Amino acid sequence: MSGPSIKLSSGYDIPLIGLGTWQSKPEEVVNAVHSALEAGYRHIDCAWGYGNEKDVGEGIRKSGVPRSEIFITSKLWSTYHRRVEECLDQSLTNLGVDYLDLYLIHWPVPLNQNGNHPMIPTLPDGTRDVDKEWKLSDTWKQLEALVAKGKIRSIGVSNFSEYNLEKILPTATIVPAVNQLELHVFNPQHKLLAYLKSKNIIPQAYSPLGSTGSPLLKDEDIVSISEKHSLSAADVLLGYLLAKQIVILPKSVTPARIVANFKGAQEALSKLTPEDVAKLDGLAAAGKQKRFITPPWPVYLGFEDWPQPYPKPE
Ligand code: NDP
Numbered sequence: 001m002s003g004p005s006i007k008l009s010s011g012y013d014i015p016l017i018g019l020g021t022w023q024s025k026p027e028e029v030v031n032a033v034h035s036a037l038e039a040g041y042r043h044i045d046c047a048w049g050y051g052n053e054k055d056v057g058e059g060i061r062k063s064g065v066p067r068s069e070i071f072i073t074s075k076l077w078s079t080y081h082r083r084v085e086e087c088l089d090q091s092l093t094n095l096g097v098d099y100l101d102l103y104l105i106h107w108p109v110p111l112n113q114n115g116n117h118p119m120i121p122t123l124p125d126g127t128r129d130v131d132k133e134w135k136l137s138d139t140w141k142q143l144e145a146l147v148a149k150g151k152i153r154s155i156g157v158s159n160f161s162e163y164n165l166e167k168i169l170p171t172a173t174i175v176p177a178v179n180q181l182e183l184h185v186f187n188p189q190h191k192l193l194a195y196l197k198s199k200n201i202i203p204q205a206y207s208p209l210g211s212t213g214s215p216l217l218k219d220e221d222i223v224s225i226s227e228k229h230s231l232s233a234a235d236v237l238l239g240y241l242l243a244k245q246i247v248i249l250p251k252s253v254t255p256a257r258i259v260a261n262f263k264g265a266q267e268a269l270s271k272l273t274p275e276d277v278a279k280l281d282g283l284a285a286a287g288k289q290k291r292f293i294t295p296p297w298p299v300y301l302g303f304e305d306w307p308q309p310y311p312k313p314e
Contacts, residue, residue, distance in 0.1 A: 002042045002069075003266065006245060008177040009200045010154035012101065015071055016242055017265055018043030018204075019258065020251030023212065026055040028253035033059025035255040037070070039262050045180075045206075045249045046095065047075035047106055048087050049119065053094035061096065073102040075158060076143075079118060081110035081134055084142035088151060103143060103152040104180055108164040109297045110134040127298040140168040147174060156180065158206075162195050163302025163312075169199070180204040183246060184237060185280045186216060186290040189305065193244075204247040209237050211292040221283055229271040232264055239268020240280045 005013040019036040021029055021044065029052050033044060037060070046056050053074065060070060072095065080087035088103060110131040115121020121129035143155040156178035157165070169175065179196055183189060183205035196203050210216035217233045226236045234250070234257075241248045242265055250261045284290075291306060300310045 002040055003262065004242070004269075006202060006247070008154050008202055009175055010177045012153050012177075013071075014102070014154075014178070014202065014247060015041070015043035016245075016247050017041060017238075017262055018045045018071070018073070018247065018249045020045050020206065020249040021052060021056055022047065022050050022206075022251060024050070024052055024251065024253050026052045029055045030059040030062065031255070032253045032258060034062045035258045036262070037063035037065045039259045041258075041262055042069055043071040043073075043247075045073050045204075046091070048077045048080070048091050048094075049075065049106060053091055057094060057096040067097055071101040072097060073104065074100055075104045075106035076139070077119065078107050078109055078111040079113045079115070079121065081105075081131065081136075081139040082113055084139060085146060085151075088146060092151065099150065100152050102154045102156060102178065103146070104156045104158045104178070105136070105139055105143070105160075107159050107295075107297065108136055108157070108161075108167075108301065109299055110136070110139065128296065130297070130299055132299075136164065136167045137171045140172055144172070144174050154178075156201070156204075158204075159301070161302035161306075162192060163300070165195075165199070165201075175199060176201050178202045178204050178247070180206055180249075182207050182291055182293050183241065184208050184210055184216060185219075185222065185240060185283050186210065186288050187292075187305065188281060188284050190281070191304070193246075202245075202247060204249060205241045206249055207292055208241055208248045208250050209234055214292070219283075219288070221279065221288075225272070225276050225279070229268070229276075231268050231271065232260065234261060235264030235268040236272070236276075236280075238265035239272050240277060242266070242269045243272055243277050
């Protein structure tokens with residue numbers, strides 16, 4: 001009923017299917033979380049930055065599913081890299097829980113905590129106000145200390161390229177359990193996935209359906225595979241990622257879609273053939289490569305498939 005799971009390097013199991021909550025309005029997300037838990041989801045992906053953790057917490061309590069049966073993730077917002085526990089404590093209070101299953105560094109880009117905005121501070125030229133003096137390895141040390149304190153079970157990163165992972169790995173005493181990335185058929189990141197595998201870091205797919213207004217759901221190659229197996233295009237997109245042992249975080253506030261994504265992903269996993277997966281693996285290289293999430297951080301992020309005008313620092 002609760003779906004497939006995979007073991008993290010921390011020793012904890014993570015359900016492979018989680019509900020995404022970005023852009024879910026507070027008044028919608030209570031019901032979305034409740035519907036998901038009723039449908040069998042046992043994993044909810046949250047973030048301080050989504051501004052709806054209080055409502056996610058309400059949905060969890062409304063469902064009646066015990067806290068111990070639910071895998072809850074939240075993320076450190078970028079203006080809190082120097083004060084990780086402060087951000088974590090706000091998420092714990094908002095969600096109404098006393099520990100998190102997984103806590104991620106949301107972006108490898110510390111922002112000025114004393115800038116002109118508490119969430120997205122900007123410089124006079126309009127670019128984001130990056131805290132260039134702060135080291136990611138020091139953020140990571142603070143996350144490690146919070147594991148020791150019992151407030152977090154597993155820790156990981158998000159939007160980290162190999163370049164950014166190499167900034168924390170040499171001094172890490174805990175290897176990140178996961179890296180949450182934009183992963184879908186148009187952005188498969190094969191090279192980064194191979195690197196993560198070599199480090200035993202589990203990939204999590206955000207925007208697995210191609211995010212809001214996704215063109216993937218109408219793509220002729222995806223639709224043709226879905227028709228062949230009597231699946232929806234969304235099922236194929238999700239089943240493809242499950243077949244690669246990638247954690248999926250489809251977001252929906254529509255109860256029928258929440259149920260369909262949970263069932264359909266697993267049905268697609270059992271129906272997709274190795275040839276289907278190989279075909280989907282090759283779509284990006286065949287000219288369909290596309291990212292949907294492109295925030296204008298004015299720093300080098302190190303993603304080969306994420307062209308940015310910022311040069312690699314010396
Ligand atoms: P998704 O790829 O999950 O797509 C969500 C969109 O697809 C919504 O518009 C939803 O509509 C629609 N949808 C959902 N199911 C179906 C379906 N079966 N058929 C048709 N349309 C459907 O996008 P997100 O960008 O939200 O990514 C998922 C999650 O990943 C986020 O919610 C968040 O938790 C995480 N994330 C993390 C990021 C990071 O930086 N770490 C960045 C971005 C996302 P509706 O809700 O109206 O049903």
